[in-house]
Amino acid sequence: MRPTDIESLIGVGRPAISSDGAFAVFASSRPDLAADRTVGQLWRVDLAAGTPRRLTRGVHDRSPRLSPDDAVVAFLREDARGRAQIFVVDAGGGEPVQVTDQPGGVTDLAFSPEGGRLAFSARVPEPGRYGTVEGRDAAAEPPRRITGIRWHANGLGYLDRPAQLFVVDVPATDAEPFYPPAPALDEPRARVVAGPATQLTHGDADWSGVAWTADGAELLSVPDEIESRRRDLRDRVVAIAVDGGAQREVLGTTENLSIASVDVAPDGTVFALANDVGEGGVDFVAPGVALFAVEADGPRALTDAETIDLGEVGSHLTFDGDQVLVQDRARGRVRLLRVTRTGAVSEVLGGDLEVNGHAAAAGRVVASVASPESFGELVMVHGREMRALTSFGATARERGVVVPVEREVTGRDGYPVHGWVAVPEGEGPFPVVLQIHGGPYAAYGVHLFDETQVLVDAGYAVLYANPRGSAGYGRAHGRSIRGRMGTLDFADVMDFFDAVVADDPRLDGDRAGVMGGSYGGYLTAWIIAHDHRFAGAIVERGFLDPAAFPGSSDIGSFFGQEYVGTDPARIAAQSPMAVVDRVRTPTLVLHSERDLRCPLDQATRYYAALKSGGVEAEMLIFPGEDHELTRAGRPQHRVQRFDAVLEWWSRHLPVG
Template sequence: MRAHDIETLVSVGRPALSSDCAFAVYATSRPDIAADRAVGQLWRVDLPDGTPRRLTRGVADRAPRLSPDDATIAFLRADARGRTQVFLVPAGGGEPVQVTDQAGGVTDLSWSPDGTRLAFTARVVEPGRYGTVEGRDAAAEPPRRITGIRWHANGHGYLDRPAHLFVIDAPAADAEPFYEPAPDVVTPEKRVVASTPQQLTEGATSWSGVAWTADGSELVSLPDVIEDRVADLRSRVVAVAVDGGVQREVLGTAANLSIDEVGVAPDGAIFLRGNDVGDSGLDFVAPGTAVWLLDVDGPRPLTDPETIDLGEVGSHLSFDGDDVLVQDRTRGRVRLLRVTRGGVVAEVFGGDVEVTGHAAAGGRIVAAVATPESAGELLLLDGVTGRALTDLGAAARERGIVVPEEREITGRDGYPVHGWVAVPEGEGPFPVILQIHGGPYASYGVHLFDETQVLVDAGYAVVYSNPRGSAGYGRPHGRSIRQAMGTLDYFDVIDFFDGVVAADPRLDGERVGIQGGSYGGYMTAWVIAHDHRFAGAIVERGFLDPVAFPGTSDIGSFFGQEYVGTDPARVAAQSPMAVVDDVRTPTLVLHSELDFRCPIEQATRYYAALKHNGVDAEMLIFPGEDHELTRAGRPRHRVQRFEAVLDWWARHLPVA
């Protein structure tokens, strides 16, 4: 796979399944270099043996939601001004109808149980900001008054656009469209949508989640109040009346839960997906996300947070009868589980896949999955097997893919370290690049990974693992580096690398490089301060200076303190900036201008120190990008990043 082949990486979003199991609807997305953005549409496949057909022809249609009668699909699409709005289209296809016209854009949507209304969250913009006044740009806006401990978010910007709850009548999908008025002395107001939504919440608090109660009288959602002084990750669950907006607390912060999602079962039972953060409200390291059933006596866990991890990005709840379906990440895979209300857990689908979304109805289940040879497919599950309804990975396979080989190495203290090696075709020996993932509570998996594939295509073997601190191996594995970063995780990364290289004659242990992003950037910087064998290093979007992190990062109010502590001596003992004077390895520092997760100051201070010390160092800054450049950045920037990475390795670790 070459850099430009990222266009073949087609992913599948969370599917929707008709109540009679006759068809499924899903959205695809892929990078398009010419358009310089992600593109995708809605698709429909009739079950069980239909051929997928395109339903819409928008630029980036997503998040399909079927109406209760299966006749209409609500989905999200950008309007003419680039703002995300709700649209409707008949389930059989046709011209979409625009439902909303929100200045701040829609973030989520849901059908009412009777199918007559739609609930949605949308950001509310203060008049005069963000282009609401024609000809007035950001530089002319008034100053922002900030009083809380959080003020910005990666990929979003300032938190002065809270998301609020709305309901709107659902127009008929075949309604008469609105037409551009002809010029007149008195020009009538141009109408875009059929009705005005009712706003249910207001103020500075932002809301997430639009789960209807079974009777359709309330929306169950999560308010996010910006703390005044002390960080608090505990969530409240609030029900908001759709007629009048009256609020009642369903669950308070005394439960000590940080909640990612609220789901309401068909019989009205409320399920939560979240984790216990303790009395401090901050214990988030290796959070152990579980499913909770909200009983009259409070939330009751249905899964074991010590061994089952439901916190993978994209994880969600769906209901199959009285049971709930959830995604569990384990050893680089993400499997689909069924959980009963009695807490009985059974695997629905697993193997060498990462389940990214699912839907159930009438005894059938469809799942979106990623595999070693595809970024996304839609499967119809039958027992413990899955039958592919799509073949979206064909184009990537045609460009050339190497399936990584799984390895497990025993570390210096007897601990097993799990990971993979990807090797070019041939006998070698090949130069080797040690690749380190972000997080730290994240993991490498079995899905088709463009960063590894591009390096292998260029002639490099790639070794990568999930050291202690990673997700998918139980909470003790994830929590073992709490306030001890750069210890056990460092040992595991190096021991796995040494073990794999020593055991495989195709790998040249004398020609090695190292690279990683975010926490992987941290670990790369840590390694090269302690191990000088590498011909070169790439430190990307790194967590490099824990001292500066609290005052600059969007998660600075809690992340650093929980991971490295607050004692200055202990922080220094885990800080790459504290040992930067020991670095001798040629280093490329990659960063994005709008990265608010690991702000650009992390990169510039580290780079300046390298240059001051006479290290062979370069820095590459991507304008307009944030922490998600490698996953969701502009396709042309992603290609340019690959070109820079390969150029760096060609100069410092050339293939024979």
């Protein structure tokens, strides 16, 4: 793959399936360089033997939900001002009808059990902010008064526009359209939606999730209230009456659970994906997300958090009869599991793939998956058989895809280190790039990965592993670096590099570079301060100065304290900034201007220290981007980043 081939990376979102299992609806998405944005539409596929067909033709239609009678699809589409709004369309196709006109944009949606109403969450800005007053520039807004310990979030900005809950009637998809009014003295405002929405919640709490109770009388959601003194990750589940907005607590903070999602089974049982954060409320390292049934006497865990990890980004619940389908990440894969009410677990879909979303009905399961040769496909599981319903990966395969080879080596202390190697065609020897993932409680997987493919296409062999601290190998593996970052994880990645290079004559270990982002940026900076073998390094969006993290990062109120501790000496013993004077490796520092997860000052302070120490260093800052540049940034910025990476390696690690 070349950098511009990111356009071939077509992703498939969480699908919806009709109640009789006859058809499914899903959204595709991909980067478009000409539009310089992510684009995508909704598709419908008949599951018996159908070919997917485009259902909508919007710029970026997503998040489809089917009405209980399978007649209507509700989804999100951006309006003329770029705000996500709910639209509905006949499940057979047609012109979509706009349902909402929310100034802060819609964030989630769900049909009521009888299908006549939609519940949704939408951000509600303070009057006068975020374009609510036409022509008022952000610089002219009044000051923000901040009294809590949190005030911003990566990808969002300030937290002064909390998500509130609403309900709205579903309009008829064949109703008379709206027409622009003729000019008049009182300049009537053009009507764009069928009817007003009713706001159920108010105040400063940010509400996450919209799950209807089985009787349609209430919504279940999780409020996030900003703390005044210390971080508390414990959540509540609250039921809000659809008529009147009265609230009652379903699950309290005394259960010490952080709630990732909550949903209601057809029989009314409440389930949650959650992890125990302890009585202190901040024990989040390798969280061990499990499935809980919320019962009268409290939550009951149905899966083992020590060995089954349901915390993959995008994880959600699918109800299949009286059983629950969930996603489990394991050894670079994400498999689909079936869990019974008694806690029995069986695999529905596994192998060399990563499940990203799922739905089930009438004995059929549909899932969106990624694999080594495809960024996204929709598959159907019926009994023991799996059948692909799409072939989006063909475009990427035409551009050229190298399937990495899985490896496991024994580290210096006897611990197994699992990872992959991707090598260009030919005998070599090839220069080697060691890649390190973020997190640290994340993992490299088996999906088609543009970061690796672009480097291999340019003539580099690429090594990458999931060292201790990563997800997918049990909770003990993930918690092992707590309070000792830069020790076991450092040993694992270096041992993997040494063992794989020594075992493959195509790999030239004397010509090597190292790169990583976020926690991977941390470990890259740590490595080049302790090992000077690499010809060059790329430190991207790194966690580089733990001492400066509190008060600057959106997770600074707990992340560093839980990983590196609070003792200044112990923090310094795990800090790349504390050992930056030892770096001799030419280093490219990449960062985004609006990164609030690892704020820009992490990069600028590190870069300035490199320059002060006489290290050959450059810094590249991307305007308008946040921590998700490499995954969800503007396509042109993503290509420009790849160009900079390849240019850096061409200078410091030439292929010739």
